[in-house]
Amino acid sequence: MIVTLGVHASRADDLIEPDTLQLDPPVPLRSYVDSYGNQCQRLVAPAGRLQITSRGLVADRALPDPVLPWLEQRPVEDLPDDALIFLLGSRYCETDLLTEFAWSQFQQPCTGWERVQAICDYVNEHVHFDYGRTNPTKSAVQTFENREGVCRDFAHLAITLCRCVNIPARYCTGYLSDIEVPPPHSAMDFHAWFEAYLGDGWHVFDPRNNTPRIGRILIARGRDAADVALTTTFGPSVLESFEVWTA
The missing domain is CATH 3.10.620.30 (C8orf32 fold)
Known part of the structure; x- marks a missing residue:
């Protein structure tokens, strides 16, 4: 399984608490950076139920997305x-x-x-x-x-x-x-x-x-979306539920 749930490297300096991945039951994880610069982790999921949890605290600038109407299209x-x-x-x-x-x-x-x-x-x-x-x-x-x-x-x-x-x-x-x-x-x-x-x-x-x-x-x-799936499995699997909390 490939898991892409961590905060992107461009926001790593804003992490107040690291967004580490926790697995239940625990299995070994190996991190790598894909060809688009995304932080990914790979694991061999055991048979049965696997719970994946990622928690983190990010310091945001609390500013809205920039609007820059003068920017031009490049040839x-x-x-x-x-x-x-x-x-x-x-x-x-x-x-x-x-x-x-x-x-x-x-x-x-x-x-x-x-x-x-x-x-x-x-x-x-x-x-x-x-x-x-x-x-x-x-x-x-x-x-x-x-x-x-x-x-x-x-x-x-x-x-x-x-x-x-x-x-x-x-x-x-x-x-x-x-x-x-x-x-x-x-x-x-x-x-x-x-x-x-x-x-x-x-x-x-x-x-x-x-x-x-x-x-x-x-x-x-x-x-x-094919390049940035939150989870990618190489075998039969069923997503039972997921919960997102962001505020």
């Missing part, structure tokens, strides 16, 4: 080499099937930050959030067609549309608090968003909430 020929992979289609982001729509919907004069925000607005307005209307293999095109899903599906569709118009976009998974969000609050859960490459760096966008949020704690980044 493909000027992008850094390591950003090019995030222009390509991937398991859940079928760029070849949505390119024609993306260029017709998000063409000039909308560029840069404005273009990415227009994509987020479109996804937020056209996709209905519903926990019961998704499945583990749902792709961006399926979300585009049936207009239902969860945060994972919102992110996949927005990422795909960004890539179609030559904006590198990468999938992010992590924790998101309800700080300064008025009730009623949704059930606590892991959250998915994405980062787009604009100007000279990567910047957060969240098509599910579509508003700056406080307390976004990154776990992992990748091309799509």
Whole structure:
């Protein structure tokens, strides 16, 4: 089993209490860093029930996600080499099937930050959030067609549309608090968003909430959800339950 539950290395200095992984029954763990820079742990799960617990305390700056509307889109020929992979289609982001729509919907004069925000607005307005209307293999095109899903599906569709118009976009998974969000609050859960490459760096966008949020704690980044699964098993297994607490 591969487990990706720890706070990303970019937030390691913010840890007040380490987010160590605890297993019941205890089995040996080995840590490694994957090709996307994510902290992962691998183990051989015993037969029977296995409980995995991760707890940690993070000091957050308590500032909302930055909004930088002046940032421009970089021409493909000027992008850094390591950003090019995030222009390509991937398991859940079928760029070849949505390119024609993306260029017709998000063409000039909308560029840069404005273009990415227009994509987020479109996804937020056209996709209905519903926990019961998704499945583990749902792709961006399926979300585009049936207009239902969860945060994972919102992110996949927005990422795909960004890539179609030559904006590198990468999938992010992590924790998101309800700080300064008025009730009623949704059930606590892991959250998915994405980062787009604009100007000279990567910047957060969240098509599910579509508003700056406080307390976004990154776990992992990748091309799509296939790269950053919280747990990956190589054999039959059943998830009995999970609980997330973030505040």
